[in-house]
Amino acid sequence: MTGPRWLAPLAVLGGLLVLLPLVGLASRVPWEDFWSLVASDASLTALGLSLRTAAVATALVVALGVPLGFALHRLRGPVRGLVRAVVLAPLVLPPVVGGLALLYAFGRRGLLGEQLGGAIAFSTVAVVIAQTFVAMPFMVVSVESALDARSGRHEAMAATLGASRTRTLLAVTLPALGPALATGAVLAFARALGEFGATLTFAGSLAGVTRTAPLEIYLARETDPAAAAALSLVLVAVAIAVVALAYRPLRGSR
Amino acid sequence: MSGLDARVAIASRGVDVRLGVATGRTLVLLGPNGSGKSTLLEGIAGILPGAVGEVRLDGAALGEARTRGVGLLSQDDALFPTMSVLGNVAFGPRARGAARLEADAVARRWLDRVGLAGLEDRRPGALSGGQARRVAIARALAADPRVLLLDEPFAGLDVPAASGVRALVAELLRERTAIIATHEVLDAYAFADDVAVMDAGRVVEHGTASEVLSRPRTPFAARMAARVLLTGEMRGGTLALGGGIRLPVTGGPGAGEVAAVAVRPAQVVVGGAADPRLTWVDDAVVTVEPRGDELRVTGRVAAADVDVSRAGELVVGGPVRFGLPHGLDAYPLTAPEPRAPGDGNPDETPAS
Numbered sequence: 230m231t232g233p234r235w236l237a238p239l240a241v242l243g244g245l246l247v248l249l250p251l252v253g254l255a256s257r258v259p260w261e262d263f264w265s266l267v268a269s270d271a272s273l274t275a276l277g278l279s280l281r282t283a284a285v286a287t288a289l290v291v292a293l294g295v296p297l298g299f300a301l302h303r304l305r306g307p308v309r310g311l312v313r314a315v316v317l318a319p320l321v322l323p324p325v326v327g328g329l330a331l332l333y334a335f336g337r338r339g340l341l342g343e344q345l346g347g348a349i350a351f352s353t354v355a356v357v358i359a360q361t362f363v364a365m366p367f368m369v370v371s372v373e374s375a376l377d378a379r380s381g382r383h384e385a386m387a388a389t390l391g392a393s394r395t396r397t398l399l400a401v402t403l404p405a406l407g408p409a410l411a412t413g414a415v416l417a418f419a420r421a422l423g424e425f426g427a428t429l430t431f432a433g434s435l436a437g438v439t440r441t442a443p444l445e446i447y448l449a450r451e452t453d454p455a456a457a458a459a460l461s462l463v464l465v466a467v468a469i470a471v472v473a474l475a476y477r478p479l480r481g482s483r
Numbered sequence: 484m485s486g487l488d489a490r491v492a493i494a495s496r497g498v499d500v501r502l503g504v505a506t507g508r509t510l511v512l513l514g515p516n517g518s519g520k521s522t523l524l525e526g527i528a529g530i531l532p533g534a535v536g537e538v539r540l541d542g543a544a545l546g547e548a549r550t551r552g553v554g555l556l557s558q559d560d561a562l563f564p565t566m567s568v569l570g571n572v573a574f575g576p577r578a579r580g581a582a583r584l585e586a587d588a589v590a591r592r593w594l595d596r597v598g599l600a601g602l603e604d605r606r607p608g609a610l611s612g613g614q615a616r617r618v619a620i621a622r623a624l625a626a627d628p629r630v631l632l633l634d635e636p637f638a639g640l641d642v643p644a645a646s647g648v649r650a651l652v653a654e655l656l657r658e659r660t661a662i663i664a665t666h667e668v669l670d671a672y673a674f675a676d677d678v679a680v681m682d683a684g685r686v687v688e689h690g691t692a693s694e695v696l697s698r699p700r701t702p703f704a705a706r707m708a709a710r711v712l713l714t715g716e717m718r719g720g721t722l723a724l725g726g727g728i729r730l731p732v733t734g735g736p737g738a739g740e741v742a743a744v745a746v747r748p749a750q751v752v753v754g755g756a757a758d759p760r761l762t763w764v765d766d767a768v769v770t771v772e773p774r775g776d777e778l779r780v781t782g783r784v785a786a787a788d789v790d791v792s793r794a795g796e797l798v799v800g801g802p803v804r805f806g807l808p809h810g811l812d813a814y815p816l817t818a819p820e821p822r823a824p825g826d827g828n829p830d831e832t833p834a835s
Contacts, residue, residue: 385530386561388548390626392578400574404565 298372328430
């Protein structure tokens with residue numbers, strides 16, 4: 230489809246809005262020191278923590294988000310819209326608000342504070358929870374819409390062939406959802422990796438414990454702008470790689 | 484009773500049917516598209532959400548789909564696209580607890596039976612229509628079903644593929660309890676021990692193949708059997724069709740009883756010279772429909788197949804003379820007994 234010509238300048242403007250900041254970032258990176266900056270103790274610790282927590286959060290997103298997607302798919306009527314809105318809220322909530330909400334649920338004075346003994350807030354576990362909280366909607370939406378697109382014929386056939394529901398889920402439904410699961414997981418990982426606001430509010434910024442790469446960048450911004458820029462560029466590269474990866478299977482299969 | 488006995492009702496689709504098939508027999512379920520055949524088969528297989536009723540096999544009520552042992556070959560094949568051909572066919576044996584190697588061996592044997600040895604590693608998307616149908620047949624049979632349901636098994640295939648699948652089905656159904664849903668009377672002649680005719684969600688006729696195909700009791704069943712039903716009253720070796728027309732027939736009940744003959748349109752002549760072997764009926768043309776080299780002319784009473792060259796004589800609404808052959812097999816026609824509650828069959832009143 231070709232649109233009218235006047236779309237072109239607007240498209241260029243939009244493209245520049247995205248591109249210029251990235252160029253600006255790259256212009257501040259002292260390229261000769263790039264590796265030493267990225268490989269500094271603080272940077273490596275923060276990056277390592279980010280990768281570990283984002284990986285665990287992604288696993289949690291798969292384990293919890295897929296069942297949630299199934300549950301949402303099963304719901305009917307106005308209840309479904311309401312439940313969906315609540316489940317997807319972290320997607321549009323300001324992260325700080327999310328962090329605050331987590332604090333009031335799992336923090337020392339939170340709803341479950343006494344049961345948990347204040348062990349969670351300001352720990353690495355809190356980082357993972359905050360990341361899972363904000364990233365799960367990607368998986369839920371992805372699974373729900375993929376299930377809605379299925380007719381259920383294959384599942385019915387599997388039943389006539391004697392398969393239990395568990396076997397049908399594992400051998401028929403989940404493989405068919407492969408592209409949707411991959412997309413959901415990759416986007417969730419990216420969102421977890423970039424998490425800042427909820428993490429800062431709920432988990433704080435303890436070096437090596439809760440200080441993930443985005444927090445490290447924010448802190449280094451004033452003391453060591455060159456290191457902040459270098460670390461930022463690493464995250465930019467990861468983000469672009471992740472998005473390129475996530476959108477390929479969808480385009481191929483539908 | 485030994486065999487399958489099913490009652491399936493689903494209000495939202497207007498289907499309410501009771502149907503049975505004895506062990507080892509093949510029932511052909513004959514009906515036009517949209518008459519509820521697929522819905523009925525899905526109900527018997529236990530995969531129709533919202534259906535009520537009961538399905539019994541050898542007297543025992545069947546539970547959820549996966550424990551029924553009722554295999555379904557669906558019109559769309561519904562092969563699992565994420566598995567290889569071998570994986571598809573091995574799915575049933577695996578689901579029933581066979582180890583992978585054992586299941587694969589069973590699957591290979593079935594693929595060999597259906598003539599697809601060598602295609603084990605293909606994906607369903609890379610199969611032709613005929614190959615996909617054969618894989619679906621192998622998959623259904625590899626699960627070792629006690630009853631096999633085939634929904635339009637030859638539809639959507641090109642002629643050579645359909646002939647091949649017909650031969651395969653004929654071979655595989657021997658000694659099996661099976662129901663074939665089809666809109667082609669050919670399949671009834673080819674496969675049926677028993678025939679049931681379905682119309683608008685109801686079974687309107689059910690009996691042995693020869694009963695239903697050559698002695699249909701309703702005009703609808705006669706049409707599905709590619710015949711025309713002529714009903715009247717027996718009068719001394721003739722069937723009085725009304726309007727003073729008396730058709731000499733063979734057999735039939737005693738004088739005064741209601742009887743019918745089911746004539747094939749190919750046996751009926753249109754127009755032409757006086758012939759002592761024919762009885763003429765004046766009728767009006769209702770439809771003229773091309774069928775290959777012939778035209779099927781359908782009137783209010785009879786129908787005939789004539790050569791296409793005569794298309795000019797036949798005008799819808801215009802007059803037509805049908806010449807009916809003598810000596811057709813006449814049979815008594817009493818109002819059919821209701822077969823089951825809800826089997827709402829509007830009783831056929833014989834034409835006067």
